[in-house]
Amino acid sequence: MIDADFFKDFGRKTIITGHYGSGKTEFAVSLAMLTAEIEKNQNIALIDLDVVNPYFRSREKRDMLEKAGISVYGSLFTEEITAELPALGATVRAPLEDKNSRVIVDLGGNDTGALIINQFAKYFQDSDTITVAVVNANRPDTQTVENTLEHIKSIEKITELKVTGIVNNTHLLSETTVADIIKGHKLCSDLCKTTNRKLMCSCYPKGLIDPKDLNEIPEPLMPLGLYLRPSWLM
Amino acid sequence: MSNTKKVLMKGNEAFAEAAILGGCRYYFGYPITPQNEIPEYMSRVLPKRGGHFIQAESEISAINMAYGAGAAGGRVFITSSSPGIALMQEGMSFLCSAEVPCVILTVSRCGPGIGGIQPGQADYFQATRGGGNGDYKIPVFAPSTVQEGADLVYESMALADKYQNPILIFTDGLLGQMMEPVALPEPVVDIKSTDIREHKPWALTGYWDDDKKRNTVISLRLQPERLEEHIHKLFARYEQAEKELTRVETVGIEDADVVLVAFGTMARIVKEAIDMLAAQGIKAGLIRPISLWPFPYATFDKLTDKTKVVISAELSMGQMIQDVKLGVKDRFPVKLLNRTGGMIPTSLEITERTAAILKEIGG
Numbered sequence: 001m002i003d004a005d006f007f008k009d010f011g012r013k014t015i016i017t018g019h020y021g022s023g024k025t026e027f028a029v030s031l032a033m034l035t036a037e038i039e040k041n042q043n044i045a046l047i048d049l050d051v052v053n054p055y056f057r058s059r060e061k062r063d064m065l066e067k068a069g070i071s072v073y074g075s076l077f078t079e080e081i082t083a084e085l086p087a088l089g090a091t092v093r094a095p096l097e098d099k100n101s102r103v104i105v106d107l108g109g110n111d112t113g114a115l116i117i118n119q120f121a122k123y124f125q126d127s128d129t130i131t132v133a134v135v136n137a138n139r140p141d142t143q144t145v146e147n148t149l150e151h152i153k154s155i156e157k158i159t160e161l162k163v164t165g166i167v168n169n170t171h172l173l174s175e176t177t178v179a180d181i182i183k184g185h186k187l188c189s190d191l192c193k194t195t196n197r198k199l200m201c202s203c204y205p206k207g208l209i210d211p212k213d214l215n216e217i218p219e220p221l222m223p224l225g226l227y228l229r230p231s232w233l234m
Numbered sequence: 235m236s237n238t239k240k241v242l243m244k245g246n247e248a249f250a251e252a253a254i255l256g257g258c259r260y261y262f263g264y265p266i267t268p269q270n271e272i273p274e275y276m277s278r279v280l281p282k283r284g285g286h287f288i289q290a291e292s293e294i295s296a297i298n299m300a301y302g303a304g305a306a307g308g309r310v311f312i313t314s315s316s317p318g319i320a321l322m323q324e325g326m327s328f329l330c331s332a333e334v335p336c337v338i339l340t341v342s343r344c345g346p347g348i349g350g351i352q353p354g355q356a357d358y359f360q361a362t363r364g365g366g367n368g369d370y371k372i373p374v375f376a377p378s379t380v381q382e383g384a385d386l387v388y389e390s391m392a393l394a395d396k397y398q399n400p401i402l403i404f405t406d407g408l409l410g411q412m413m414e415p416v417a418l419p420e421p422v423v424d425i426k427s428t429d430i431r432e433h434k435p436w437a438l439t440g441y442w443d444d445d446k447k448r449n450t451v452i453s454l455r456l457q458p459e460r461l462e463e464h465i466h467k468l469f470a471r472y473e474q475a476e477k478e479l480t481r482v483e484t485v486g487i488e489d490a491d492v493v494l495v496a497f498g499t500m501a502r503i504v505k506e507a508i509d510m511l512a513a514q515g516i517k518a519g520l521i522r523p524i525s526l527w528p529f530p531y532a533t534f535d536k537l538t539d540k541t542k543v544v545i546s547a548e549l550s551m552g553q554m555i556q557d558v559k560l561g562v563k564d565r566f567p568v569k570l571l572n573r574t575g576g577m578i579p580t581s582l583e584i585t586e587r588t589a590a591i592l593k594e595i596g597g
Contacts, residue, residue, distance in 0.1 A: 138241055
């Protein structure tokens with residue numbers, strides 16, 4: 001299961017990209033919470049660079065994250081979480097400058113949402129940065145290797161970052177089945193094999209799927225909590 | 235159940251795709267949060283499916299482009315959010331007067347004025363009473379899931395043609411922005427532009443070949459006798475719509491101590507609250523109007539004397555409550571349970587406030 005080794009593959013700085021709706025933000029929040037739980041003495045920073053989405057953003061969970069010891073950075077208008085202003089505060093640079101911080105960057109959806117990262121390019125040139133793409137094979141635009149690759153390439157083109165890792169986050173919310181995750185795993189491993197990328201992990205919804213049923217998946221399995229959805233939306 | 239046909243879609247994407255599958259070939263839009271994924275989707279996808287996307291210079295332009303394309307027999311879908319829908323009100327009255335079909339979807343946010351971008355239901359009056367001039371009505375459907383929204387958009391593309399009138403789909407920001415599994419319907423057979431005359435003999439298709447006959451689509455009728463006759467014709471159709479389009483979902487209303495009335499997003503929170511109330515020994519029921527006009531007044535006649543109070547649960551200062559009172563006909567006290575300004579109550583808050591109302595009226 002998830003141990004300290006799991007996090008090494010994600011580098012000191014992890015940039016999380018993907019199609020909007022792929023589950024980037026839930027993955028980013030879960031990754032931060034798991035890191036805080038397992039790597040106790042780390043400074044963990046979650047940088048929310050999602051300025052294109054008006055709802056369901058990671059900074060909405062600021063209180064929960066800060067209680068878990070995670071610093072949250074994002075829009076300049078931190079108190080005005082509903083403001084739709086694509087403005088970032090200078091403090092976003094603090095964890096990027098600090099070589100001891102573990103940084104998780106939650107980027108906006110698609111290539112348009114990812115564009116904002118270019119102003120921080122100088123922080124992401126080193127080998128300590130890993131850029132991953134979150135893939136949900138149940139999203140209409142990422143159901144084949146070709147479509148998914150086209151999507152990843154459009155993000156790479158606009159951000160000038162190389163997506164080296166793939167996260168299989170194939171789900172249908174509360175209707176997710178083992179078959180969905182296996183289907184997504186096949187898509188992601190085919191994509192990784194043909195394009196020389198690393199399949200980082202497959203995610204499963206905590207409490208809904210028993211990880212024992214996913215034995216055939218050799219890569220790590222990561223439990224995902226649905227932190228951003230209220231219970232009546234399940 | 236097999237999920238093979240289901241995909242995970244954001245509400246806004248699913249509504250756009252459902253419109254295309256329902257035959258929409260013309261979309262005119264102007265950006266406004268929280269519905270921007272719709273024009274974005276349409277600009278990318280509609281041209282590839284044989285349709286036309288135009289970014290209008292304002293919402294006023296968008297509805298008037300819809301008026302033109304609809305009058306020419308095209309299947310039109312337009313969308314906006316609260317202040318943008320406000321700008322379209324004049325056009326809606328014109329479309330009704332001129333008998334031009336169109337499907338309009340609002341992804342409602344908060345007002346008044348420019349308000350905020352979080353979800354709200356304070357456009358209930360705007361949707362059901364309208365801000366345009368004159369005697370007109372627009373059927374309004376209010377889905378509470380992404381699936382229901384997609385199904386209603388799809389069906390409304392045909393209903394608008396049938397009633398030769400706009401149809402309004404009332405969603406809110408949460409429904410537009412949330413992701414949910416959706417099974418999409420089959421595409422309808424596309425009406426070729428050369429076949430419009432056959433399907434819509436009233437549409438503007440130029441001169442008919444044989445006798446130089448041509449159609450006109452007008453909203454101006456200066457002779458009072460002719461205008462009165464025209465309005466009666468429209469209202470005969472509205473009467474038919476009241477019979478055919480009234481839709482409602484009910485949950486356990488027959489023997490409920492308290493009946494909550496809620497639509498859209500609010501109905502989902504209320505459903506969870508009903509289970510929490512049951513755990514406290516309070517039997518609560520739900521009336522969920524799916525059509526806001528025609529409103530399901532008759533459903534309230536099914537409430538029994540066991541019911542002590544009816545609660546209108548709304549994301550506004552209380553607008554639907556007026557229709558609830560018309561339905562209740564003074565048989566029970568009617569109370570308001572609301573949040574506004576973009577605040578969404580939790581199911582626990584609804585549970586506690588419902589229990590408090592029951593206690594207050596001595597239930």
